[in-house]
Amino acid sequence: MATLISHSPEETEALGEKFGRAVRPGWVIALSGELGAGKTQFVKGLVRGLGVSARVHSPTFTLVAEYDGGRLKLFHLDLYRLETRQQILSAGVEEYLQPDGVAVIEWAERMAEVWPDTDWKKVRIETLNDTDREIIYDDFGA
């Protein structure tokens, strides 16, 4: 585990970008942290680090967004609306746990109990104040 204090959206994005350069096929990155913590900000960097130039939004209503054209294909999931175990099971999340490429999942705490044995890289963002975030993350080998 490593810890970083981010003082700006750009610093959070920069950590995502480093992940994007280091990710290997099949990785699942589990993002947790409250509303507005910076999960999507992190994904913006991740997308860039993979070499994709695309705009990134939380796929809150569509469950998953796919980004092609980078070093690896990226699936971006947002589980915010899936509150119960049953909703998670029926949404089709499971296929992204062994992605053909890389998966990054916002609100991953929603599924931690449903698939406790999943091997993923955890990234937790704690909001300290308006601009500061504590980011605790599994080492990713960069």
Ligand SMILES: Nc1ncnc2c1ncn2[C@@H]1O[C@H](COP(=O)(O)OP(=O)(O)OP(=O)(O)O)[C@@H](O)[C@H]1O
């Ligand atoms: N150090 C920081 N890191 C990340 N975001 C920051 C930071 N400081 C301020 N912000 C602001 O916090 C907000 C983070 O929004 P973002 O959409 O990334 O959050 P989120 O965790 O994805 O929220 P949601 O759960 O709604 O999807 C942005 O408005 C960003 O500008």
Ligand SMILES: [Mg+2]
């Ligand atoms: Mg988001």
